[in-house]
Amino acid sequence: MIHISNLHKKFGKLHVLKGINEHIKKGEVVVVIGPSGSGKSTFLRCLNLLEQPTDGTIIFEGDSITDSKNDINKTRQKMGMVFQQFNLFPHMTVLKNITLAPMQLKGIDEKEATKIAMDLLERVGLSDKANAYPNQLSGGQKQRIAIARALAMQPDVMLFDEPTSALDPEMVGEVLDVMKELASEGMTMVVVTHEMGFAKEVGDRVIFMDEGNIIEEGTPVELFNDPKHGRTQDFLRKVL
Ligand code: ADP
Numbered sequence: 409m410i411h412i413s414n415l416h417k418k419f420g421k422l423h424v425l426k427g428i429n430e431h432i433k434k435g436e437v438v439v440v441i442g443p444s445g446s447g448k449s450t451f452l453r454c455l456n457l458l459e460q461p462t463d464g465t466i467i468f469e470g471d472s473i474t475d476s477k478n479d480i481n482k483t484r485q486k487m488g489m490v491f492q493q494f495n496l497f498p499h500m501t502v503l504k505n506i507t508l509a510p511m512q513l514k515g516i517d518e519k520e521a522t523k524i525a526m527d528l529l530e531r532v533g534l535s536d537k538a539n540a541y542p543n544q545l546s547g548g549q550k551q552r553i554a555i556a557r558a559l560a561m562q563p564d565v566m567l568f569d570e571p572t573s574a575l576d577p578e579m580v581g582e583v584l585d586v587m588k589e590l591a592s593e594g595m596t597m598v599v600v601t602h603e604m605g606f607a608k609e610v611g612d613r614v615i616f617m618d619e620g621n622i623i624e625e626g627t628p629v630e631l632f633n634d635p636k637h638g639r640t641q642d643f644l645r646k647v648l
């Protein structure tokens with residue numbers, strides 16, 4: 409589904425991604441781990457062109473999205489993204505947060521968009537919050553709404569950047585449960601997380617990044633039980 413070749417990203421003189429090669433298959437759940445500052449967010453943001461890669465190519469569903477002729481907005485519609493800080497629109501109800509993009513970007517009428525939104529709210533267990541505003545919700549509820557909002561565009565892949573890192577511990581589980589269900593339904597997912605339990609249970613593949621490179625990758629069993637690289641071993645010793 410996504411072929412990444414020789415992906416580089418520089419911010420001025422800071423060389424953040426140093427030649428990433430990766431292939432993400434349809435239906436795969438890929439978990440990205442690594443120390444703070446290693447380039448995980450930049451990698452994810454390059455995938456949907458929130459950051460413009462400095463060099464390299466990304467082929468998404470057969471189209472080169474790094475090509476200057478590519479329609480960035482079309483690409484982004486097929487890639488849902490969930491951020492650490494939720495990024496809900498504070499002045500809109502939950503329902504409006506979810507229906508806005510399908511109506512504005514896909515031209516879906518309000519009745520249909522509302523139906524899609526209500527179905528998604530039921531899936532994330534928040535049907536009773538349709539008319540609430542974000543500031544009336546807990547962090548875990550906000551993040552479940554953010555996931556529903558991304559799903560409302562019916563994306564082909566979902567990108568998660570530390571979706572539980574800003575949550576109080578007791579709310580992490582409810583968000584991970586929604587993500588697990590999504591994975592079991594066959595959604596293609598790329599997940600940056602420090603939740604090693606989730607990585608082990610749900611990940612098809614785990615990628616360890618450090619200093620802008622993919623150092624090592626494998627199945628969760630391979631990576632967690634038998635890391636080959638010294639840097640992976642050091643990192644896992646600290647987090648497990
Ligand atoms: P991670 O998500 O693994 O913690 P990031 O991708 O956020 O790492 O950051 C990698 C490096 O790139 C860091 O040194 C960070 O300061 C730098 N960086 C990220 N975004 C920007 C930006 N927009 N401008 C300048 N430097 C950035």
Ligand code: MG
Binds near residue numbers: 448449450570
């Ligand atoms: Mg990050």
